[in-house]
Amino acid sequence: MRQKVIFKDLGLTDYLDTWQYQTQIHNQLKEEKKVTSYYFPQHTLIFCEHHAVFTLGRSGSPENLIVSPEELSLRKIQFYKINRGGDITYHGPGQIVGYPIFDLDFFFNDVHKYVRLLEESVIQTLKHFNITGYRENGFTGVWVKDNFTHEKRKICAIGIHLSRWVSLHGFAFNINTNLEHFNLIIPCGIKDKDRSVTSLEKELGEKQNMEDVKNILKNEMSSIFEFDLN
Numbered sequence: 001m002r003q004k005v006i007f008k009d010l011g012l013t014d015y016l017d018t019w020q021y022q023t024q025i026h027n028q029l030k031e032e033k034k035v036t037s038y039y040f041p042q043h044t045l046i047f048c049e050h051h052a053v054f055t056l057g058r059s060g061s062p063e064n065l066i067v068s069p070e071e072l073s074l075r076k077i078q079f080y081k082i083n084r085g086g087d088i089t090y091h092g093p094g095q096i097v098g099y100p101i102f103d104l105d106f107f108f109n110d111v112h113k114y115v116r117l118l119e120e121s122v123i124q125t126l127k128h129f130n131i132t133g134y135r136e137n138g139f140t141g142v143w144v145k146d147n148f149t150h151e152k153r154k155i156c157a158i159g160i161h162l163s164r165w166v167s168l169h170g171f172a173f174n175i176n177t178n179l180e181h182f183n184l185i186i187p188c189g190i191k192d193k194d195r196s197v198t199s200l201e202k203e204l205g206e207k208q209n210m211e212d213v214k215n216i217l218k219n220e221m222s223s224i225f226e227f228d229l230n
Contacts, residue, residue, distance in 0.1 A: 006043065007047070088186070090185060096175055126142070158171045176199065
């Protein structure tokens with residue numbers, strides 16, 4: 001049976017407000033599971049963009065933020081330690097941040113599969129722009145490769161949290177993102193000089209229509225996860 005997923009596009013939002021909002025939905029799903037033997041979960045998929053912010057996952061190292069709090073303040077960039085997996089990353093305007101809040105008991109009980117399908121949704125979206133995305137062994141997220149320099153560039157970061165099989169947090173897909181902000185951190189804690197961060201705009205040489213990319217991405221997610229959007 002295909003699940004029903006409510007889609008919400010919050011536009012440009014404050015990170016803390018959105019974190020609290022998705023946590024509220026997440027907790028509500030968990031509470032319904034506790035008190036009801038049979039229930040129909042209200043799965044939610046949130047898309048948004050954030051004002052400039054760095055977030056550090058629970059397994060991350062604070063040393064991967066390579067600027068001082070004073071400089072962050074001058075640049076008007078926020079910083080939060082949060083409860084997702086992974087290390088440090090950047091969110092900002094021009095980036096599609098996706099928060100699937102799904103009760104995976106109604107999809108599958110497999111964390112590895114869940115992350116792989118998030119990656120596959122982005123890989124299939126990139127195909128619409130004639131870009132080949134791929135998974136890099138040992139690293140979560142989606143990468144593209146320069147066939148001339150062999151540089152490996154990350155275009156989508158993923159960091160999740162699960163509680164009672166209800167998902168929280170998600171992915172950050174760089175579309176028209178200001179990539180200079182990644183120079184203020186060691187993205188995802190990866191220090192390899194042959195790896196960098198990229199965006200759809202950088203790969204294609206021009207700004208992209210965010211709404212077009214969102215529509216493609218949410219349709220690919222619907223197909224890959226086999227759900228219907230409300």
